[in-house]
Amino acid sequence: MGDIFAVSTELLQPADAKTCIDRLGSTGFRIRTAPQGGSVRMEADLLPASIWWEHHYLTASVYHESHDVLVLLFTFCDQEGRSLTFHFGLLPHVKTKLCIPLACLNGEKLFLDRYPGVLQSVIRGDAFVDRNCLDFISLGTTSSTKDRSLHITGLSFTRSEPIFDYDSTPYVDDLGQMLRRQWKGKTESAEDMAVSLHREMNTPASICFDEPDFGRYGGWKHLKFPSSGFFRTEQQGDGKWWFVDPDGYALFSAGINCVQPAVFTRLEGMEHLLPLLPDKNGPFRDAWSAGGKEYSFQIANLNRVYGADWHKAWQELTERRLQKWGFNTIGNWSASDFIHHSHLPYVLQMSHFPTTEQTIFRDFPDVFSPEYERSAKEFAEQLVPLREDRRLIGYFMRNEPHWAFVDRLNLTQQMLQSPVSFASKKKFINELKVKYSSVESWNTAWDSDYTSFDDLYEPQLQLAFNMAREEDYRCFNRKLIRRYTELPANFCKLADPHHLNLGMRYAWVGSDDLLEGCECFDVFSLNCYQMAPDAAQIEAISGKLGMPVMIGEFHFGAADAGLPAYGIRAAATQQERGEAYRYYVEQSASLPQVIGVHYFQLNDQPVLGRFDGENYQIGLVDGCHRPYVSFVESMAIAHKRIYEVRVGRSAPYSSMPSEIPKTGF
Numbered sequence: 001m002g003d004i005f006a007v008s009t010e011l012l013q014p015a016d017a018k019t020c021i022d023r024l025g026s027t028g029f030r031i032r033t034a035p036q037g038g039s040v041r042m043e044a045d046l047l048p049a050s051i052w053w054e055h056h057y058l059t060a061s062v063y064h065e066s067h068d069v070l071v072l073l074f075t076f077c078d079q080e081g082r083s084l085t086f087h088f089g090l091l092p093h094v095k096t097k098l099c100i101p102l103a104c105l106n107g108e109k110l111f112l113d114r115y116p117g118v119l120q121s122v123i124r125g126d127a128f129v130d131r132n133c134l135d136f137i138s139l140g141t142t143s144s145t146k147d148r149s150l151h152i153t154g155l156s157f158t159r160s161e162p163i164f165d166y167d168s169t170p171y172v173d174d175l176g177q178m179l180r181r182q183w184k185g186k187t188e189s190a191e192d193m194a195v196s197l198h199r200e201m202n203t204p205a206s207i208c209f210d211e212p213d214f215g216r217y218g219g220w221k222h223l224k225f226p227s228s229g230f231f232r233t234e235q236q237g238d239g240k241w242w243f244v245d246p247d248g249y250a251l252f253s254a255g256i257n258c259v260q261p262a263v264f265t266r267l268e269g270m271e272h273l274l275p276l277l278p279d280k281n282g283p284f285r286d287a288w289s290a291g292g293k294e295y296s297f298q299i300a301n302l303n304r305v306y307g308a309d310w311h312k313a314w315q316e317l318t319e320r321r322l323q324k325w326g327f328n329t330i331g332n333w334s335a336s337d338f339i340h341h342s343h344l345p346y347v348l349q350m351s352h353f354p355t356t357e358q359t360i361f362r363d364f365p366d367v368f369s370p371e372y373e374r375s376a377k378e379f380a381e382q383l384v385p386l387r388e389d390r391r392l393i394g395y396f397m398r399n400e401p402h403w404a405f406v407d408r409l410n411l412t413q414q415m416l417q418s419p420v421s422f423a424s425k426k427k428f429i430n431e432l433k434v435k436y437s438s439v440e441s442w443n444t445a446w447d448s449d450y451t452s453f454d455d456l457y458e459p460q461l462q463l464a465f466n467m468a469r470e471e472d473y474r475c476f477n478r479k480l481i482r483r484y485t486e487l488p489a490n491f492c493k494l495a496d497p498h499h500l501n502l503g504m505r506y507a508w509v510g511s512d513d514l515l516e517g518c519e520c521f522d523v524f525s526l527n528c529y530q531m532a533p534d535a536a537q538i539e540a541i542s543g544k545l546g547m548p549v550m551i552g553e554f555h556f557g558a559a560d561a562g563l564p565a566y567g568i569r570a571a572a573t574q575q576e577r578g579e580a581y582r583y584y585v586e587q588s589a590s591l592p593q594v595i596g597v598h599y600f601q602l603n604d605q606p607v608l609g610r611f612d613g614e615n616y617q618i619g620l621v622d623g624c625h626r627p628y629v630s631f632v633e634s635m636a637i638a639h640k641r642i643y644e645v646r647v648g649r650s651a652p653y654s655s656m657p658s659e660i661p662k663t664g665f
Helices: 102-106 190-202 297-325 336-341 370-386 411-417 423-436 439-446 453-457 467-495 535-545 574-589 629-646
Strands: 004-006 020-023 028-033 038-043 057-064 070-078 083-090 096-101 121-125 134-141 148-158 220-224 232-235 241-244 249-251 253-256 346-349 359-361 392-396 524-527 549-553 594-599
Touching: 028 038, 028 134, 057 070, 070 096, 070 148, 083 096, 083 102, 096 102, 134 148, 190 297, 220 629, 241 594, 253 629, 297 336, 297 629, 359 411, 370 467, 411 423, 411 467, 423 439, 423 453, 423 467, 439 467, 524 535, 535 549, 574 594, 574 629
Parallel strands: 253 594, 346 392, 524 549, 549 594
Antiparallel strands: 004 148, 020 028, 028 148, 038 134, 057 096, 057 148, 070 083, 070 134, 083 121, 220 249, 232 241, 241 249
């Protein structure tokens, strides 16, 4: 068949009435979609059956001139109805080559390795699709505020990765700003930036809250509980939950994540879009990281303004800002030196969650192996040096486990499809032996023809539905997740009995199975990227677990600033973005189960993408460290009203602005 199989444009057909395809020769075509998005489709049976195994990649070149980042979707669907969708973020006005490793149809990855020129690449959908029985492939776009038009050439199946030969054309200026875009608030020069930052530093500091109303740990003095000397939680008789600070004062945690001076740009693969960068060993050496593989325009900009003392100046400026804007907690992934410099309480993201050499699915380990227990014990030891720190509210054991991005994931089935002799597989087999006593009774229940329980050590194919087998799978699925959660949580409590276990920050809860073992947390955390907190789900989780809920991440971007991507939730303007923040935070404060909300994040992300390609306009400050004034002013209003809303003296802000389509991946 050859090393390259070019897909004929004649095989592609619009998948909906509002999508048009213009064929531009045998291997080139243009897709035009309505703002709602759309796609073209190719039936798999029109392709040679051997292509899925004789070739290893699906590749194409894409160009578009949209006003923002284009999220291009490649969806593979098999005849059993399973699907996986590859989401690619593509910069406007840049020809970009895409490469999909067909091996990734096994579903083992959530994020693709980042290829040159591409922003974030994410895989969403089911646990896997079967390459032996594919039904169709589609190419499409997400929704937008405007029509889309994209030009695709060279759609091909190949045996090897393409050559990424791009022309060099700078996409950002020396300050890290987009060259092609103008917007209100764009920094015109380094001098303009310096004048703005020096003016702010020379302005007398202000504080959002009246100091007599708040204690040294940020708690509200108008509501006091018995003190323990460390942060804890308490539920009032009316069902309302609170953090209680070390002095006994009530706290609703308003936090900001990633309090760092910068988000670094990954250079590898984006060299053709960069301006000439300063010498790695010169005055801007602090802007370089990862052995020269990353560069921070934000640190370089601080250096331009403050010189060698830039870090000290940034700490002072940021502390003033957080007080002025009313934050009372330093959130996840914040700089340790800033935490030590600040007076604010903080939370900790633990690192290196326990794992095993062989995993059952993605990052889900072999939880019944001795290796997992050893790893869990070692993991907990990082808390020992912090056990007497009274400013530490608590710790998150991990963030957004990749395995949990598949709704209703059957880990037991995934385990049995693997040839690996997991310790967890042995545990399951032994439980079946106890339950069924004999192979005959087991076969009767499962409607199977096994000769031995040990047959399950061999990879198991997809079988026809059987109620008894599915129930055995579900039961063990819950045991796997419970072990995954409980073992490290118990070791953490032994290592540090003083601080709160704040959970795992699930991206969402796609099944009640995810709540197994979470009773050992003190607070259940959830990253809730919605326009408003999900009150019904929060109430259900809190009621089931008997504990408060904390929102670990949320954000809003806007389309009127200097980045072409606006994050997972967005509004049209900075003003509306501020209203969205007020609505979210005050609505959260009105929910009795919620005890804190932490915004993601302090800084805008870089135009050319951070380590994984995210480039969202979601920060409180832009790449030149200038605040989005209307946004942070709304933040301060929300924070000033939190306690009045919390205790019912004021109604929460009720005007939710209109949402625009996201450019999150």
